[in-house]
Amino acid sequence: MPSLPEKPLSNVPLQLHQPKNFQFDSVPESHAWRDLHDHPTVDPIGPDTVPLIDLTDPKLTAKISKACEEWDVFQITGHGVQPDLLTRLEAQIHRLFALSADRKLKAAKSPGDVSGYGLVPISSFFSKLMWSEGFTISGSPLHHAQKLWPDDYSSFCDVVEEFDNVMRQLGNKLLHKILLSLGLSKEDIIRACPVRDWHDMSAAVQLNSYPPCPDPDRTIGLAAHTDSSFLTLLYQNSVSGLQILRSKDHTGPMRWVTVPPVPNTFTVNIGDLMHVLSNVRFRSVMHRAMVNPAKHRISVGFFCGPPMDVKVGPINKLTGPERGPVYRPVTWQEYQRLRRKLFDKALEAIKIGEEIA
Numbered sequence: 521m522p523s524l525p526e527k528p529l530s531n532v533p534l535q536l537h538q539p540k541n542f543q544f545d546s547v548p549e550s551h552a553w554r555d556l557h558d559h560p561t562v563d564p565i566g567p568d569t570v571p572l573i574d575l576t577d578p579k580l581t582a583k584i585s586k587a588c589e590e591w592d593v594f595q596i597t598g599h600g601v602q603p604d605l606l607t608r609l610e611a612q613i614h615r616l617f618a619l620s621a622d623r624k625l626k627a628a629k630s631p632g633d634v635s636g637y638g639l640v641p642i643s644s645f646f647s648k649l650m651w652s653e654g655f656t657i658s659g660s661p662l663h664h665a666q667k668l669w670p671d672d673y674s675s676f677c678d679v680v681e682e683f684d685n686v687m688r689q690l691g692n693k694l695l696h697k698i699l700l701s702l703g704l705s706k707e708d709i710i711r712a713c714p715v716r717d718w719h720d721m722s723a724a725v726q727l728n729s730y731p732p733c734p735d736p737d738r739t740i741g742l743a744a745h746t747d748s749s750f751l752t753l754l755y756q757n758s759v760s761g762l763q764i765l766r767s768k769d770h771t772g773p774m775r776w777v778t779v780p781p782v783p784n785t786f787t788v789n790i791g792d793l794m795h796v797l798s799n800v801r802f803r804s805v806m807h808r809a810m811v812n813p814a815k816h817r818i819s820v821g822f823f824c825g826p827p828m829d830v831k832v833g834p835i836n837k838l839t840g841p842e843r844g845p846v847y848r849p850v851t852w853q854e855y856q857r858l859r860r861k862l863f864d865k866a867l868e869a870i871k872i873g874e875e876i877a
């Protein structure tokens with residue numbers, strides 16, 4: 521677990537945070553991180569590889585169950601998302617981050633707003649800056665796209681909306697498969713699943729850009745965290761960087777395991793709300809993004825959660841005499857507020873008997 525920084529930066533205006541499009545010959549002190557090598561890093565080899573699951577596999581439920589229990593994360597193929605859509609989305613992401621810093625700042629997040637260009641929300645917990653830029657989309661991208669490209673915003677909006685539609689359906693399908701893999705019946709799921717159908721799901725899209733870095737061992741693209749969602753579908757371009765923190769059998773030594781960028785796959789992260797819903801049968805995965813000395817890396821996170829007004833607590837059928845409900849019910853909004861206040865202590869704060877916020 522990374523140690524929390526000495527000095528939060530939350531009151532510094534966004535402009536002061538922004539490096540000048542990362543035109544540095546070396547890593548400046550502002551971006552130099554300590555404690556990055558707290559655990560050894562292992563390359564994905566043999567049994568140390570994040571499971572890759574084909575969604576058309578007849579043994580899908582059993583494979584998801586094993587992957588979630590042993591890894592808290594898996595990669596998927598056979599998901600039906602057209603490679604052409606991913607290529608078009610990648611092109612729009614490059615177009616966005618290639619804009620001048622001044623232009624991108626016209627679409628900066630307003631205070632208290634989720635959407636727009638800027639630092640990821642967890643940045644406020646660290647005294648150092650991350651080697652990345654982000655653009656968050658929650659709801660329609662139109663307002664911010666118009667600021668970025670007053671004369672040609674529709675090509676960006678069209679691709680993002682198409683992606684959002686396809687990913688909601690995939691996210692909803694995976695959510696149901698994960699619930700089946702917890703041993704719930706279809707009837708149980710109809711009763712207990714907080715998302716009735718894919719239109720209902722709350723979702724956000726996070727576009728991440730990691731410019732090449734002259735000294736990648738001294739900095740980080742995205743600091744270690746868990747996602748607050750039920751699950752996050754993560755797309756990465758061909759440049760490696762995603763790592764997950766894993767301890768074999770949840771008891772062995774901790775290691776950072778690289779999740780290789782396999783073309784046309786998504787990485788499925790178990791998030792904090794699934795950790796709650798499953799009553800800790802499936803745990804949220806700690807992960808981070810490293811940077812590359814020569815190549816520009818991009819990634820897209822699609823965060824799937826319950827409708828904003830729906831409270832999520834442990835599913836009754838997954839509680840019992842040996843493990844009663846571990847967490848109290850929360851809405852995603854309430855949980856995200858707790859994360860903005862407590863970061864990696866938010867789960868602890870909703871633990872039954874240990875509420876601290």
Ligand SMILES: C=C1C[C@]23C[C@@]1(O)CC[C@H]2[C@@]12CCC[C@@](C)(C(=O)O1)[C@H]2[C@@H]3C(=O)O
Nearest residue numbers: 634640641642656724726745747748749823
């Ligand atoms: C729905 C969301 C998940 C997220 C917070 C947000 O409102 C939009 C950005 C998301 C993101 C992306 C980078 C990592 C992360 C922890 C962060 O700081 O912003 C996640 C948030 C999350 O999982 O809570």
Ligand SMILES: O=C(O)CCC(=O)C(=O)O
Nearest residue numbers: 726728762808809819821
């Ligand atoms: O870039 C990556 O691989 C990780 C991104 C991520 O964790 C996020 O957006 O939450």
Ligand SMILES: [Fe+2]
Nearest residue numbers: 746747807821
């Ligand atoms: Fe993440």
